[in-house]
Amino acid sequence: MARSTxxxxxxxxxxxxxxxxxxxxxxxxxxxxxxxxxxxxxxVTLQSMGPLLAGxxxxxxxxxxxxxxxxxxxxxxxxxxxxxxxxxxxxxGPSVGYLIGWVAAAFVAGLIVERSGRRPGxxxxxxxxxxxxxxxxxxxIPVQAAVSGVPLAETFRLALAFVxxxxxxxxxxxxxxxxAQRAYPDAAPAAWRERIDGRS
Numbered sequence: 141m142a143r144s145t146x147x148x149x150x151x152x153x154x155x156x157x158x159x160x161x162x163x164x165x166x167x168x169x170x171x172x173x174x175x176x177x178x179x180x181x182x183x184v185t186l187q188s189m190g191p192l193l194a195g196x197x198x199x200x201x202x203x204x205x206x207x208x209x210x211x212x213x214x215x216x217x218x219x220x221x222x223x224x225x226x227x228x229x230x231x232x233g234p235s236v237g238y239l240i241g242w243v244a245a246a247f248v249a250g251l252i253v254e255r256s257g258r259r260p261g262x263x264x265x266x267x268x269x270x271x272x273x274x275x276x277x278x279x280x281i282p283v284q285a286a287v288s289g290v291p292l293a294e295t296f297r298l299a300l301a302f303v304x305x306x307x308x309x310x311x312x313x314x315x316x317x318x319x320a321q322r323a324y325p326d327a328a329p330a331a332w333r334e335r336i337d338g339r340s
Contacts, residue, residue, distance in 0.1 A: 155202055155332075162198060162206035163213070166190030170222035177301040181234045181288055184302065185222035188276060189309035191242040192269045195249030196317035199329030203246035211239055237283020241276035248275045253317070254329040260321060266314035273310045277302065 151159070169190045174183035195203035210220060219226035231239070249272030256264040277299060285295040321328045 158198055159202050159206045162194040163209040166210050167220040174222035180298040182284060187222055189313050191246040192249050192272045192310055192313040195246035195272055196253050196265055196268055197320055199254045199332055200247045200250030203250040204243050207243045207246045234284045234288045238276055238280035241279030244279055245272035245276045248272045250329055254333050258325045258328045258330045262318040265318040269310035269314040273306045
């Protein structure tokens with residue numbers, strides 16, 4: 141029993157490297173910067189596409205861990221969010237719910253892709269990314285309303301400006317992830333899950 145628990149709690153070095161690589165990739169997506177729409181206090185960035193890609197390519201567990209690693213580095217003061225933001229102050233602002241939502245989005249997208257087999261159809265990967273994107277909003281909007289003091293209905297209205305861009309990012313993430321899984325089926329999340337379950 142102890143041996144099984146140890147196998148599940150530790151990730152191979154290769155998986156740790158992939159988690160770190162995707163954390164770095166999400167940080168790189170912030171280099172173009174950020175901008176705000178219609179007076180919303182939460183900026184629009186390319187970084188919200190990163191958790192979708194992490195989940196769809198790495199799977200639920202590793203995808204979520206890559207986002208958690210990024211956020212841990214941000215909390216430690218590294219300016220890895222779009223616009224050079226970093227430090228604990230980020231987690232006291234109106235964006236905090238969306239950052240938490242990134243973790244959930246990676247997990248949701250990854251879980252759906254994992255359950256779709258070694259060669260998931262592009263439509264399943266797209267559904268996974270769209271639901272992951274919706275998860276970010278579902279977590280982010282109420283937290284933004286609570287932190288900013290803006291009524292939930294008004295915050296929801298402001299957040300509608302995110303939907304077209306988030307949909308486009310989900311489509312791009314799905315196409316990239318589906319292509320990667322067709323090219324490398326043995327690296328698909330479902331294949332990784334089979335190996336992990338086999339070892340445990």
